Amino acid sequence: MNAALPKQAGLYSSVPRNDLAARLQREVEGEVLFDQGSRGRYATDASIYQIDPVGVLIPKSMTDVRTALSICRELEVPLLARGGGTSQCGQTVGAALVIDNSKYLNRIVELDIGAMTVTVEPGIVLDHLNAHLKPHGVWFPVDVSTAAQCTLGGMAGNNSCGSRSIAYGNMVHNVHSIDALLSNGTEGLFGDENTMRHAAPRVADIVFRVQAIALREREQIESRVPAVLRRVGGYNLDIFYPQNPRPYTDNGSVNLAHLLVGSEGTLAYTKQITLKLAPLPTSKTLGVVNFPTFYQAMALTQHIVKLGPCAVELVDRTMIDLARSNPAFKPVIEQALRGTPEAILLVEFAGDSSEEQFRKLHQLVELMGDLGLPGSVVEMEGAPEQKALWEVRKAGLNIMMSMRGDGKPVSFIEDCAVPLEHLAEYTSRLTEVFRKHGTRGTWYAHASVGTLHVRPILDMQAGGAKKMRAIAEEAAAMVREYKGAFSGEHGDGLVRSEWVSWQFGSRLTRAFEEIKDLFDPDGLMNPGKIVRCSKMDDTSLFRFKPGYQPVAFTPALDWSAWNVSSDPDTDTITAPGTGGDPAGGFAKAIEMCNNNGHCRKFDAGTMCPSYRITRDEQHLTRGRANTLRLALSGQLGPDAFTSDEMRATLDLCVSCKGCKRDCPTGVDMAKMKIEFLHQWQHKHGLTLKEKLIATLPRWAPWAARFPFLFNLRDTLPGAAALTERYLGLSAKRTLPRWRRDTFLRHAPTTEADVADVVLFADTFNNYFESENARAAHKVLLAAGYRVHVARPVPGDKSESKPLCCGRTYLAAGMVDQAKAEARRVMEALQPFVSRGIPIVGLEPSCLLTLRDEFLVMGLGDDAQLLAKNAFLFEEFLAQEHKAGRLKLRLLPLPEKRALLHGHCHQKAFDAVKPIQQVLALIPELHVELIESSCCGMAGSFGYEATHYEASMQMAELSLLPAVRKAGQDTLVIADGTSCRHQIADGVRTQGPRRAEHVALVLARSLGEPRQ
């Protein structure tokens, strides 16, 4: 072993990085990432830690992993396997070669429905596996909250546990066998006794010795391993003398794979895992028990679990209130409440017989009556209402995590497990401990198994480490008193390995070290975790180490809302701009990313299209936020913030604002990209293409005067190729067509002082698709509104130039020019908004700029007023309809079916539903929403030659296949100009296909106004 590599700490001051990189480049097929930025992106997980890895390998095959292991062994460099990197305890952080399995090693190897098993590679995501299993009526039931991003390799590594663990157990109860690779190159299948009979001599020898250790330590195992279901700390030495109330195997035999489960990659690398499957329950009921006190909820859980539910999940008062303050969740949570409870328990029963589930639900009602709480149960039998309530439970946590300021909810005692009879006392006492240390925590989650999540709010940049230790020590004392487990769900990693000896005692800890040395004598596998670890409060391992300081700069946008301090005790935050961020709040906005990995998702929602097509950490919201944070705090070298590397990291961000909505902590990368581009263009300038696109609203009047000339690019042979060569616009694209009959040229308008509504015609619907603006105008008139068409105020220096929201300037980082445009808009619209007259627009990305970026341009209070009065055309109509004021008579269209694609910004502002609501006014029209992420065109992004392929890949994820499947008699509706262009381009080879703005569709179905 290299003397420079201390075995225990996981910290390596000198490693042969260059040699390793060179060897890997030569010998493996996968991606070898050793640059500072890539390493930085793999230096963190969802914990508070950060350690620079030696390098990163994204293996394409198991051969790559074997080769890497052999090179690492030779060069004495440690290895760290990684899945989604969603560990909360620092398991995937270390000075090692990180092997990311999630991109390529994610296949299902064999499904055996007869045996109810499936064999998978380690990088497969749980949700992807379960989607594959669903048609077979089976599932893998360890339903962790991160199901959309966590991998089976990571789940096995952490011995993960789901909400329904009371019914199905933890990972350890559901793994059948593990095909493993040991650090000396030995490969072997670890499983039941039958499997082990055929083990290779080296594996058999290890097993023999492990058995001997267990036999020797039997008394220690029986006295020190907590007898609770949720115990995931240390190694599972109790598989030989089980302490877990749920048997590890059906027949009580020993399964050696279970020793690897929960070993956090410290014993072996998992090549394949065979998992036990469960039948998918066909019937579910949900009872929501309302408690007048939190204490009662905790005290009575033990009685509820005796009814045999498959989940009992807690939502406390704080979360109820948070849900109530959210317009989307308010009606859902209120359906579940009786009065004003201090806590609710979601009690789920599931199985094959609906009668049986109803019977259990009624038993719950009776039980609560017997326990002195008659009428406290809200019975939910319908699947949609149950699902909606589960969503609220998850969202409550998200809102809690979105707290601004340096104080953040920190995970370190988040999953202590105590026997149910002590739950009430434990939670009360711990709440007192928090109070004593000037903080608080919100309680939620798995009441059924005594594992309640709670994160005290701590400022890890100022004094948090000290408080963390003090609170951990007091919590640990209680856990011991109640004979519980300190680590009941999230594992040991860097934050809790130190507590292994506290939990299991010095003899068992020594036994764990022996086991580690048997499997991994050179200490190469994820060192410093579980055994021979560092201290939890070693601040040199923190993400925010002492001395962490963002560079000072004056941002172009107003980030002061993030620049605040919070007081967890009083639950208050200071005024915007007072948080002491030298980057004016921009750094604090970036630091909102806590690395939970939620952006690594592929389900409904938008976030994050560039990750969906590349599966690269660099092209992920988390990767971008990490790179920005590292660059801004000088950890990527001088001037890293405006470096080519930074630009490359943001290059595929299509500014869809998916993260603004979907990220639990509200990381708004689209806005951050504007800030970055502003700083970039100040240093590097803009290319001709960028200038042309950004200033389009400025030269558009000229193009509209000579459309034939400007349209030559798509008609003159060779012109498209020239624009690709000299401007970087893809020759594979047609460009929007200029025309003389722009909307604003002849738009009739009502006098300003008698107008009911103002129509804001954006650059695109004015110059390129003026029929949309005309259609919107017609519909509004038909509905009886007096429509004023917005124009610059008289005396405006650029009066001949239409109003513009500044979007094209923002997309290039030209914030000053965008602000100038915004001021023109404000000036023109202010007289209307001050009278409460709605401003209505058509292009989502333009109109919503008035509600979003205008608020961070330093435009004052008037911008707030404008934002409140600015609506998309369909939002306005839907509101008017709801208020009973809409007098529109619409007739059936020849088409009876429509496919709807929502623009990303509509999704980000929850503005897709209004389109559905107004389309529902058209008789006989059946509308289906395409579950799509970004269309991939994203303003000018898809027109650029360098982005053409990525753009098409994004479109092909779901949008274009859905459009292709639809017959010609189906309408395709998309409000975004670039979305419509992408659809037309993407299906062109199958024949012309035109997507329409909703205004056009409504105009076609117009009847006479109702009297």
Ligand SMILES: Cc1cc2nc3c(=O)[nH]c(=O)nc-3n(C[C@H](O)[C@H](O)[C@H](O)COP(=O)(O)OP(=O)(O)OC[C@H]3O[C@@H](n4cnc5c(N)ncnc54)[C@H](O)[C@@H]3O)c2cc1C
């Ligand atoms: C918001 C949030 C909610 C969470 N909810 C839950 C929950 O409900 N239940 C729960 O149990 N956990 C939960 N977690 C923790 C975490 O998501 C789970 O532990 C998850 O299973 C980890 O999966 P991953 O793919 O991200 O693994 P990673 O974090 O990448 O890795 C986990 C461990 O497995 C090891 N590993 C990965 N692949 C291999 C391999 N091929 N061979 C050997 N070792 C390997 C790693 O070295 C590491 O030690 C939550 C985390 C967050 C951020």
Ligand code: SF4
């Ligand atoms: S960007 Fe948001 S979703 Fe992604 S890891 Fe960071 S906090 Fe989580």
Ligand code: SF4
């Ligand atoms: S704006 Fe869109 S593309 Fe950019 S990081 Fe957010 S989700 Fe990803």
